[in-house]
Amino acid sequence: MPVPRVGISDVHWTWDPSVHTYYNESCHFFLIRFNAQRLSTADRVLTDALTESQLDAFSVYLLLGYHDALIRVWVTPQKRRRLVDRLRSRPDAIESVEEFRADRIEYTWASSPPDPSTIRSHRGKIEQAVAVLNSSGLPEDSGLAKELSKVGILHRVPVSDSSSAIKLYISLNRDRGEGERSPDAHHLLSTLNASHATAVSLYEGVGFAQLLVKAVLPSFGDVIPLLTKLETTLPAFRPLTFLIGENAPLQLDNIDIDWKEFSRELLDLEEQLGPLSASYIAALTEAKRLEVGEFYAQFQGLLDSPARRYFLGYLGARLSQSPDELSQQLIFIVHLESLLRRRLIEIGARHGGAAWLSIVRRSGSTDDIERSLPDPGKWTYADFGRVLKAMHALGWVAEDDPILGRRWRDMLPRLTTLRNTVAHGDLFEEERARAHWNQDWSSTAGLIGEALALFAELVARDGDKGP
Secondary structure (H helix, E strand, C coil): CCCCCCCCCCEEECCCCCHHCCCCCCCEEEEEEEECHHHHHHHHHHHHHHCCCCCCCEEEEEEEEEEEEEEEEEEEEHHHHHHHHHHHHCCEEEEEEEEEEEEEEEEECCCCCCCHHHHHCCCCHHHHHHHHHHHHHCCCCCHHHHHHCCCEEEEEEECCCCCCEEEEEEEEEEEECCCCCCCHHHHHHHHEEEEEEEEEEEEEEECCCCCCEEEEEEEHHHHHHHHHHHHHCCCCCCCCCEECCCCCCCCEECCCCCCCCCHHHHHHHHHCCCCCCHHHHHHCCHHHHHHHHHHHHHHHHHHCCCHHHHHHHHHHHHCCCHHHHHHCCCCCCHHHHHHHHHHHHHHHHHHHHHHHHHHHHCCCCCCCHHHHHHCCHCCCCHHHHHHHHHHHHHCCCCCCCCCCHHHHHHHHHHHHHHHHHHHCHHCCCCHHHHHHHHHHHHHHHHHHHHHHHHHHHHHHHHHCCCC
16 A cells, blocks of 8 residues: 655554554664665665565654654564665665664553553454555544544544644763663653643663654754753753654554464575565465475475575465466476486486387386387376386386485376476466466475476486576
8 A cells, every 4th residue: 555644734543552562563763874865765765675574554754964764663573674684685775774672652642551451352443443544544533433542542643733843853862971771751751841842752762762752843943942951951861853854754554463473484485585575475374374384394405406496486486376487487397307308218228228218118017018108209207107117127226216216206197287287388377377376286386396306306416407
């Protein structure tokens, strides 16, 4: 959904911090300085990082001064890690990033926060309100808004009708050598109120500040008098001001009620596939996540093999459900035929000389093999299995051979249908591709993994790097 811009005079709702906490979200701020001449792309760089991190609650403030942006986010642990990774992956645009984690939050303008039992008993209403806010917005006079506001779960943010009002943040840090651990809240609020500050929110935590204050002042001219009063009232602390340089910053305050953190396997898969894969993984049902995670864990060794690109490509196609990508990644099955043919011909010639094919046909180890086995150039996967069975009987290949043993032999005929589907281009048809994902995945994924393992072994042994 588009990220709205919210000004000081715009009516909007915000969730009480305790509601975010209930849904395993914590509040973090990131103070950012861009490289020279990058401010024009700041919104895009930051919103890309935020949306790729699957965030539903954030504010982006472009600042006046040394630092260029301050962003506030509500994140789960994994979403925070994603965001940090995304921000640090843009050294071309971002020069420095400092973080602040808010451990205690007070909206001085709001009613008392609800206790956990109130949140639990209103969970259905919360999730109903989330759906309404995500679609059409929640009218101020709606019964749902009134009920949640009454119990302190949802707050209407104070607005200012003054065209000269400004919003700012102030960080307070203890001067070196001073013993006071944190600012006195009573003195701080008294000073803010005396300076006509409104909509004051206090964030106490660790990082680039000990205490972060958000406030609205009547005008720009009230900033220096406020800072002067703070220095007098709280002499042990040095204030640093972050002036917001736009009237309507990007602001989104949702709760992702359906979010489930990724398993260890899926986190690793996301890292292998890149940031765009996170949204695809997040969209999977719990059962599908389990299937994909188990497949990845079972065949994870392919990451260090010649089959790596097909393995990751197949998983990427599974997540995006792209017919084109699926067909392109399964083409290895056709290449596997040539690798097997070459390998079996080499084994036959080494053990049986020029007459090896006749020896295999006369081996009698496979029903009707003498009459029905075609020349190697026409072998199917079923034929590969029959030839291997004969070679096992002849002692040319051990049945426990790690590459061409009985396990692989029994698998080969099962590849025939899949090979024909790929070779005939059937999976380019969206309906056939959808059936592969929704109906055939549990039965065919393991087969594809085993085929990839055989492909990797043959390529590694023969030095064939693939197409």
